[in-house]
Amino acid sequence: MRSLLDPNELMCEDDPGNLTLSMDDSQDSCRLAAALAEYDDQQNSSDPSCNKEFPFGEAAGHIIKSVKDMIRSDAFNGTTKDKITINWEREKLTILCSKEKHHALMSARDQALLRGRVSSMDLVLMASKKFPLTGVVEARRNADSAHYGRCPAVHVCLAWLCHAAQCSISSVVPGGEVFPRAERYIHDRLEQATLPEVDENDRIELAIFQLYRVLDVLSVCDLRSLTPVDRSILIFAICRLVLDRNTCCGVQYRSSLAIENIMNASALTKHATLTEFSSIFPLISDDLVNLQLCHEIIRLSNVDPTCCLSLFSSTLIHISERAECEPSNLSEMSMEEVVDAHLGVVVDVIDNVLDLFEDNSKYKCVVMIMFDASLHPSLCSLISEMRNQQLTSMFHELKNELRKNRDTDSFLIDQLLRSLCDRYKIQFLGHPEMLAEQRLFQESV
Numbered sequence: 001m002r003s004l005l006d007p008n009e010l011m012c013e014d015d016p017g018n019l020t021l022s023m024d025d026s027q028d029s030c031r032l033a034a035a036l037a038e039y040d041d042q043q044n045s046s047d048p049s050c051n052k053e054f055p056f057g058e059a060a061g062h063i064i065k066s067v068k069d070m071i072r073s074d075a076f077n078g079t080t081k082d083k084i085t086i087n088w089e090r091e092k093l094t095i096l097c098s099k100e101k102h103h104a105l106m107s108a109r110d111q112a113l114l115r116g117r118v119s120s121m122d123l124v125l126m127a128s129k130k131f132p133l134t135g136v137v138e139a140r141r142n143a144d145s146a147h148y149g150r151c152p153a154v155h156v157c158l159a160w161l162c163h164a165a166q167c168s169i170s171s172v173v174p175g176g177e178v179f180p181r182a183e184r185y186i187h188d189r190l191e192q193a194t195l196p197e198v199d200e201n202d203r204i205e206l207a208i209f210q211l212y213r214v215l216d217v218l219s220v221c222d223l224r225s226l227t228p229v230d231r232s233i234l235i236f237a238i239c240r241l242v243l244d245r246n247t248c249c250g251v252q253y254r255s256s257l258a259i260e261n262i263m264n265a266s267a268l269t270k271h272a273t274l275t276e277f278s279s280i281f282p283l284i285s286d287d288l289v290n291l292q293l294c295h296e297i298i299r300l301s302n303v304d305p306t307c308c309l310s311l312f313s314s315t316l317i318h319i320s321e322r323a324e325c326e327p328s329n330l331s332e333m334s335m336e337e338v339v340d341a342h343l344g345v346v347v348d349v350i351d352n353v354l355d356l357f358e359d360n361s362k363y364k365c366v367v368m369i370m371f372d373a374s375l376h377p378s379l380c381s382l383i384s385e386m387r388n389q390q391l392t393s394m395f396h397e398l399k400n401e402l403r404k405n406r407d408t409d410s411f412l413i414d415q416l417l418r419s420l421c422d423r424y425k426i427q428f429l430g431h432p433e434m435l436a437e438q439r440l441f442q443e444s445v
Contacts, residue, residue: 091287092245097166097203103195104128113194122189151222154230155181163190164210172237174283204246215254223265231262232277239284239294260301275330278310282318292366305376312374313342320352339382347390368416380427395421
């Protein structure tokens with residue numbers, strides 16, 4: 001298994017955001033053809049020790065036999081002609097290495113070129129891959145500082161991220177936001193023109209390598225002293241960097257861990273952080289596929305199950321420009337009321353969003369995928385009977401609308417919707433005891 005710590009290998013990884021949905025998987029087809037060929041060879045074998053009826057075992061034999069029968073039938077001839085492909089290409093941002101030049105410590109001798117006050121983390125981020133850090137780590141471990149273990153300020157975290165990515169602060173924060181202290185931190189402490197200049201061909205690899213370091217720090221450090229607004233800005237910046245054309249699955253994995261730590265830094269302000277981040281989430285990118293990638297990375301984090309639903313609700317409001325539907329006073333609501341409020345937005349707005357994407361099948365698919373990811377199984381026990389009826393009615397209306405269009409793109413969207421409906425029904429109806437307990441609790445209050 002390849003190590004995730006080697007950026008040379010990760011730079012060659014395919015971008016998970018660039019996907020193709022197809023009814024025909026060539027690799028599976030090759031494996032199936034090989035299995036069937038082996039099955040035929042053993043069927044024709046004269047070896048008496050070979051079980052000709054089920055050479056792979058009874059269970060596998062039944063499966064292969066049913067597949068062969070299906071391939072020989074007319075049903076297979078109809079399905080092989082039906083191939084549906086959606087272009088999942090996303091708008092990749094150009095953020096990493098957008099600064100004209102970058103300087104770094106190339107050898108131990110270059111430390112004599114440093115000027116001003118430099119912390120151990122600053123020194124790490126100014127180092128190239130060749131620079132030995134053993135002495136820095138040992139000195140840090142032996143240090144007895146009053147600042148040891150303190151939470152870094154948000155301007156310091158942003159400065160670390162942007163210096164590692166070799167980009168400006170403005171390229172990773174919402175438009176109109178300014179962080180002069182972060183820019184001053186980079187200028188005064190991290191960008192030192194007296195150091196050797198990094199070769200242009202080595203800059204991307206170094207940026208990925210340094211991003212690993214910063215994200216690893218953000219995934220473990222104590223961030224409780226940051227305000228909800230600060231934490232939402234930090235998550236926003238990480239999501240922007242994830243969307244760069246040169247990032248890889250290693251950056252996405254570490255971003256997921258960092259977002260988890262940032263979001264869960266304080267139980268007292270976690271809900272407020274989610275509310276703040278939801279309000280700026282749609283501003284991360286104008287491309288819905290990019291938002292879906294960020295949505296998926298956050299889903300893979302161990303965050304509150306209402307998080308993805310809140311982000312999806314905010315995205316629908318932003319696309320439809322239906323600001324009047326935005327829930328208010330979320331901080332004063334219980335978990336059940338928050339879930340109900342966001343699902344109310346979905347019921348009211350999703351029709352308008354799908355109408356806006358009438359000629360864009362890719363975005364329709366993205367909406368369905370985000371909706372599917374937002375309905376976390378644990379939320380089903382929090383959905384009221386009335387909201388359940390509204391969701392069921394909405395699913396039925398969407399199915400009828402899609403049946404009017406018989407093109408292949410509508411067929412794929414219909415399949416995504418059917419899968420979502422089936423999962424929701426199974427999970428909602430699969431918890432009758434939870435619904436009964438919820439009703440008893442509501443009656444007793």
